Amino acid sequence: MTALTLTNVCKSFGAVEVLRDINLTVEDGEFVVFVGPSGCGKSTLLRVIAGLEDATSGTVNIGGDVVNAVPPAKRGIAMVFQSYALYPHLSVRDNMALGLRQERQSKSVIDARVDKAVQMLDLGAYIDRRPSDLSGGQRQRVAIGRAIVREPKLFLFDEPLSNLDAALRMNTRIEIAELHRTLSASMIYVTHDQTEAMTLADKIVVLRDGRVEQVGSPMELYNNPANRFVAGFLGSPAMNFLERAPLDIPPGGALGIRPEHLRPTKGGRISGNVTHVERLGGDTNLLVATDHDETLTVRLFGQDPTRVGAQIELDFDDTSAFRFDQDNCRVA
Amino acid sequence: MSIARTNRFNTLAAHGALILYTLIALFPVFVIVINSFKNRRAIFREPLAMPNSETFSLIGYETVLKQGDFFLYFQNSMIVTVGSLFFILLFGAMAAFALAEYRFKGNTLMGLYLALGIMIPIRIGTVAILEMMVQTGLVNTLWALILVYTAQGLPLAVFILSEFMRQVSDDLKNAGRIDGLSEYRIFFQLVLPLVRPAMATVAVFNMIPIWNDLWFPLILAPAEEVKTLTLGSQVFIGQFVTDWNAVLSALSLAILPVMALYVIFSRQLIRGITSGAVK
Ligand SMILES: Nc1ncnc2c1ncn2[C@@H]1O[C@H](COP(=O)(O)OP(=O)(O)OP(=O)(O)O)[C@@H](O)[C@H]1O
Numbered sequence: 001m002t003a004l005t006l007t008n009v010c011k012s013f014g015a016v017e018v019l020r021d022i023n024l025t026v027e028d029g030e031f032v033v034f035v036g037p038s039g040c041g042k043s044t045l046l047r048v049i050a051g052l053e054d055a056t057s058g059t060v061n062i063g064g065d066v067v068n069a070v071p072p073a074k075r076g077i078a079m080v081f082q083s084y085a086l087y088p089h090l091s092v093r094d095n096m097a098l099g100l101r102q103e104r105q106s107k108s109v110i111d112a113r114v115d116k117a118v119q120m121l122d123l124g125a126y127i128d129r130r131p132s133d134l135s136g137g138q139r140q141r142v143a144i145g146r147a148i149v150r151e152p153k154l155f156l157f158d159e160p161l162s163n164l165d166a167a168l169r170m171n172t173r174i175e176i177a178e179l180h181r182t183l184s185a186s187m188i189y190v191t192h193d194q195t196e197a198m199t200l201a202d203k204i205v206v207l208r209d210g211r212v213e214q215v216g217s218p219m220e221l222y223n224n225p226a227n228r229f230v231a232g233f234l235g236s237p238a239m240n241f242l243e244r245a246p247l248d249i250p251p252g253g254a255l256g257i258r259p260e261h262l263r264p265t266k267g268g269r270i271s272g273n274v275t276h277v278e279r280l281g282g283d284t285n286l287l288v289a290t291d292h293d294e295t296l297t298v299r300l301f302g303q304d305p306t307r308v309g310a311q312i313e314l315d316f317d318d319t320s321a322f323r324f325d326q327d328n329c330r331v332a
Numbered sequence: 333m334s335i336a337r338t339n340r341f342n343t344l345a346a347h348g349a350l351i352l353y354t355l356i357a358l359f360p361v362f363v364i365v366i367n368s369f370k371n372r373r374a375i376f377r378e379p380l381a382m383p384n385s386e387t388f389s390l391i392g393y394e395t396v397l398k399q400g401d402f403f404l405y406f407q408n409s410m411i412v413t414v415g416s417l418f419f420i421l422l423f424g425a426m427a428a429f430a431l432a433e434y435r436f437k438g439n440t441l442m443g444l445y446l447a448l449g450i451m452i453p454i455r456i457g458t459v460a461i462l463e464m465m466v467q468t469g470l471v472n473t474l475w476a477l478i479l480v481y482t483a484q485g486l487p488l489a490v491f492i493l494s495e496f497m498r499q500v501s502d503d504l505k506n507a508g509r510i511d512g513l514s515e516y517r518i519f520f521q522l523v524l525p526l527v528r529p530a531m532a533t534v535a536v537f538n539m540i541p542i543w544n545d546l547w548f549p550l551i552l553a554p555a556e557e558v559k560t561l562t563l564g565s566q567v568f569i570g571q572f573v574t575d576w577n578a579v580l581s582a583l584s585l586a587i588l589p590v591m592a593l594y595v596i597f598s599r600q601l602i603r604g605i606t607s608g609a610v611k
């Protein structure tokens with residue numbers, strides 16, 4: 001069964017088209033991540049699915065029912081926001097219970113579900129506190145708890161971790177992955193973060209200007225990007241694009257090489273000057289200005305003694321390079 | 333005040349300026365209050381002297397309490413002020429929420445129309461208002477005053493409150509919608525508590541002019557049983573003789589309720605005024 005099917009969904013604010021003809025399915029239990037540059041319509045798409053915005057045209061189908069005219073509370077979804085959005089006047093327990101009370105669940109059901117969520121998220125110590133007395137990480141866990149207790153068919157996360165610091169982000173990311181395994185619910189997750197997208201997703205949806213650019217598993221997108229945009233968007237450091245080097249480049253197009261596929265080789269096909277070195281301990285990133293005035297990033301594993309200003313010759317495997325034509329579509 | 337102030341001189345200068353300003357602002361009030369406790373001759377001979385055993389007199393207060401139905405006036409003023417504030421805040425906040433929250437045709441136009449009243453004084457329409465009140469039989473009722481003051485206060489209330497409501501997080505309202513709260517509960521339980529400082533600001537700015545107004549009570553409700561305090565005090569001011577003891581005592585008494593209301597709102601007010609500056 002499919003948890004969510006979007007058919008030809010469009011959304012415009014006045015004359016501005018924000019979403020254009022989105023078609024998408026989310027299978028039961030699937031973890032789908034939306035990525036894309038800022039302003040491409042990720043949050044808007046999530047709000048359309050949640051029913052907080054009406055689609056201008058197209059249908060939204062959740063768990064087999066067309067829900068275009070169904071209010072958010074009755075769609076069987078729960079949402080976690082970037083800003084936590086906890087009710088400031090309610091305790092942690094009441095924050096979680098409010099949605100169930102609105103559904104007129106019995107007290108025993110409410111207590112049981114809240115207790116279960118509290119245990120799952122390790123919130124026992126804070127149950128009677130107000131949101132203002134919690135740290136950012138705790139608040140976000142309460143927000144996740146508020147979503148869990150409703151036992152929705154579909155979870156929606158809008159950049160839930162971007163207000164947390166790096167260490168906490170990693171812990172919470174792992175928690176969300178565990179949650180997905182235990183609940184085996186369908187989840188849609190919006191993020192800017194490469195690592196979150198690659199590690200959490202069963203399926204990544206790359207959006208750009210309100211259009212779906214490509215859908216696939218993280219490795220499919222990484223190894224087999226359909227166009228230059230997807231190729232450049234996934235992967236960190238980003239893929240190098242060569243347009244002027246005297247290599248086998250499609251006319252008007254570009255040759256894409258991932259930083260880890262470039263290696264220093266005597267007599268290599270690309271030569272240049274090292275302009276900057278980033279030593280990360282585990283890896284070393286070199287920025288190289290080629291003889292044809294293009295900048296490349298080279299990722300070397302381990303520590304490397306290369307210095308700024310050194311002359312360097314690079315080469316790559318033709319099989320690991322991507323070719324894009326003048327319309328930025330992949331040709332080989 | 334989390335900034336450590338190292339410069340003592342600046343601190344002193346700032347406090348000096350504030351204290352000076354406070355003294356200047358309070359001086360007229362102080363003069364009114366001390367003179368209300370003196371006999372008539374002392375008021376004129378030495379208006380700035382404190383009352384002493386010779387000049388002390390409660391004659392003003394006695395006149396006020398005997399003359400007319402001072403407590404009734406008091407009550408009328410209170411009902412009119414509190415009633416008007418209630419409706420200004422209720423309807424102002426509701427209109428502001430609609431303008432800030434919902435996209436509909438003519439939203440901006442409606443906002444401008446509602447804000448127009450800030451620039452056009454309601455007194456221009458006095459004749460029309462009076463005619464309307466006569467026709468609806470509301471003349472000489474407190475409702476006439478409450479309705480007029482509500483209309484007078486709404487434009488500024490809508491303007492200020494909608495600005496504040498735009499700042500309330502969309503995510504919070506959306507979380508409420510997903511949890512199944514009605515728009516009314518989102519408004520009353522989530523949004524209103526967050527704009528409380530702005531509401532207090534609006535309340536204080538509206539309270540004083542309403543309490544002190546003489547114009548509309550004189551025109552719309554001059555009857556004895558609906559007189560407000562300001563209007564009631566006018567009996568002591570004659571064309572030829574003025575009972576200064578009574579006027580000063582009435583004024584001193586009139587300060588009290590406004591002060592009480594102000595204290596209720598002031599904590600919120602201070603937060604409202606500084607909320608933009610210190611976040
Ligand atoms: N209520 C609105 N009225 C008009 N335009 C809007 C409205 N909401 C969003 N937009 C526009 O829609 C576009 C997409 O916004 P959206 O918030 O979906 O982007 P996003 O992909 O979530 O970006 P980010 O990654 O920065 O969160 C933006 O250009 C934005 O200006």
Ligand SMILES: [Mg+2]
Binds near residue numbers: 042043044
């Ligand atoms: Mg967004």
